[in-house]
Amino acid sequence: MLRTHTCGELTATHNSQSATLAGWVHTRRDHGGVHFIHIRDRFGMTQVVFEPSHDQTAYELADNLRREWVIQITGIVRMRSSDQVNQKLSTGEIELVAHSLKILNKSDVPPFTLDEWSEPTESVRFKYRYLDLRRAEMQRNFQIRHKAAQAARAHLSEEGFLEIETPMLVRSTPEGARDFLVPSRLNPGTCYSLPQSPQLYKQLLMVSGMDRYFQIARCMRDEDLRSDRQPEFTQIDIEASFITEEFIYGLVERLMQRIFRDAIGFEIAAPFARLTFAHAMEKYGCDKPDLRYGLELADVTDIVKESDFTVFKSVVAKGGMVKCINPEGTLTKGDLETYIEFAKQNGAQGMAWMKVTEAGLESNIVKYFSPDIQKRLIERTGAKPGSTLMYIADRPKVVNEVLSRLRADLARKLNLINTKVFSFAWVTDFPLFEYDEKEKRIGAAHHIFTMPKAEHIDLLETDPLKVLAQCYDLVLNGIEIASGSIRIHDPEIQKRVMKVIGVTAEQAEKRFGFLLEAFRYGAPPHGGIAPGFDRIVALMSGYNDIREVIAFPKTASGTSLLDGCPTPAEAEQLRELHMKFVVQ
C-alpha cells in the first residue's frame, strides 16, 4: 500500500501518529518560509505543512509541486490551534507535518480548475471528463448512484427477485424506437439490434417460471436526445408473475423508499398519491403532473358557452373546450403580454385573462360576461381577490398542452415550488389505444402486450378508444420515472387487441412470433415496470440533467467529445462485415 490512511480520514484521534497519504495536489499556498498544500482523494482533503525546521529536503521539493500532481506524503499528524481549524474539512482539526514527499506523477496544467467555484461549460467538461469526475460534486454523484444501485439490488433480492442478464445482441423489432444495428460478420447481410429494453426477454423469463426477475439493464435507442435522454441509459427492469397492479404499486413504493433512504438518507412517505389519467388531464393538463404545487386547471366550458364572448362560444360550438388557471400573485400587464405570446408559441390562438378583485372580475372582455356568469366562474375556479384568471380556448389537446406548460412556468415564476420535496404520484387507467391523427388510425398507447382492464375487454370491438389499460406510470416532481403494465398472457385477447390496431396474424407472427409461440406453452399472468435509473439518481442528486450522473455521456448529437466516437469504419472492417457505406 502506498498509503496508511485516506485523505478524509485523519482527525484529532490520530494526533501525534505517523501517517502516509497519497493523492492529488488540490491547492498550494507558498508562504516563503512555510508551504501548505491540500492533498485530495475520493475520500476528502487534508492540509499538509512543509516546514524547513521539520524537514529541509521535503520543504525544498514541495516548492516544485503543481496542481493535480500525484504525490505521496509521510508525516506526523498535528493538532491545529483552535483559531486555525478549517470547519469545511472533515480533517480540519489537524494537519499533516511532512517529513517525506515523493512525487508519484506530474500533471500538465489542467484545462480548468477543479475547485467548487469554477463552472466550465459542458463541452469542456465532457472533453476532459476524467478531470471533471475528480471534482467533489461528481464524486458525490457517483457515490449516490452506486448506493442507489446497491439498494435496488439488495431490496429486490430481499423480495425474492432474481437478477438475470438478457442479451445485448437481439432481434430488431419494428415497433417503438429506432434500433441501433450491429451487422453480423458470420451471417452476411443480417444485423443484430441493441435492445431498446429487455421487454420481450423479461416476458419470456416469466414463461420460464423465473417468477420474479430484475436487472439493472442498459437500454439503447437511436432517437434524438434531450437533457433527460441519452442514446444509452439504464433501467431497473422488473417483471413478476401471478401479480396484479396493486403488487407493483407496493413493491415500487418500498423500492423507492429503500433507494432514497440508502442513497441520500431521505425518508419518503408512502403510499404515493394516485391519479387516473383522466383526472390528471382534467386538473393538470398532462399525464405527469408536478404535485409540489397546486395551480389546478378548471374546465369552464359549460359556463362560458352561455356568455356573449364570441371567441369562447365559437370554440365551444366547434367541439372545443375552455379551461383556465388562476395564479395568485402579482402579474403585470407586461407579464400577461409575455404569457399571451407564450400561449401562441405553444399552439394556442391566444389567451384571455381577467383580474380578480374584491369588486369582481376586471378586464377588457368582462363586459361580455353577465354578473351571474362571473359569479359562477369565481365559484368554479375558487379564485381569490388578487389572482388572475387565464383562459385558453381550443381543441382539448391544445388547451391541455398550453395550460400545463403555463402552469409549470407560472409555478417557477411565482416561486411555488418547494425544492426540498420529492413528490411521487402514480398515474393509472391510461387508455389502451390512442388515435394517430397523422396516420388516421388507432395505435397502441403503451405497447401491444398491455392488458386491458378486465371490465373493458368487451369494448375492444365496439368502442376501442374507451378501453382503459392495466398500465401505470410513476411520476416524481413532474418527471416520468417509471412506466409499466400488466401484460396479456391470453392468446385470444392478444389477437383481439392486435386486430384493433390492424396487425394481421401474419405480421404479428413475423415480428413477435417467438414470443407468441412461447405464450402458447402456459404463460403465467404477469406484469412489470421499469424505473429509469438515471432519472431517479439525477433527481435524488438535485439535477434535471441525467448527464450529471452518467460517467461518460454523449452530446445532444450523440457524439462523445472524449473519445470522438462515432468514427468512420475502416475499409477492412466493412469488408469483413460485407458492408459498404453510401454517404451522401
Place this chain on the structure above:
RNA sequence: GGGGGUGUAGCUCAGUUGGUUAGAGUACCUGCCUGUCACGCAGGAUGCCGUGGGUUCGAGCCCCAUCACUCCCGCCA
C-alpha cells in the same frame, strides 16, 4: 427534419452606433512573504474574436453560408 440560444486569452465572461494598440476575473510563469486554507503583494506572458465568403476606406460587431455545443418541437410503442 423544424425553430431558438451560444461560440472572443487555458477557463468564465465583458466588448457601446462599424473607427486607433481587443479587455476583466481566474488559471499559468517569475519574485517576495513562517499560519494560510478561494492566502496575500509585485511583476510577466497569453488571442486564427468557431470556420469560409461578402458589404465597407475600415468588421469581434453588419449580411450570407457552414461547423460545433445547447434548449425546445417533431421523434422517444
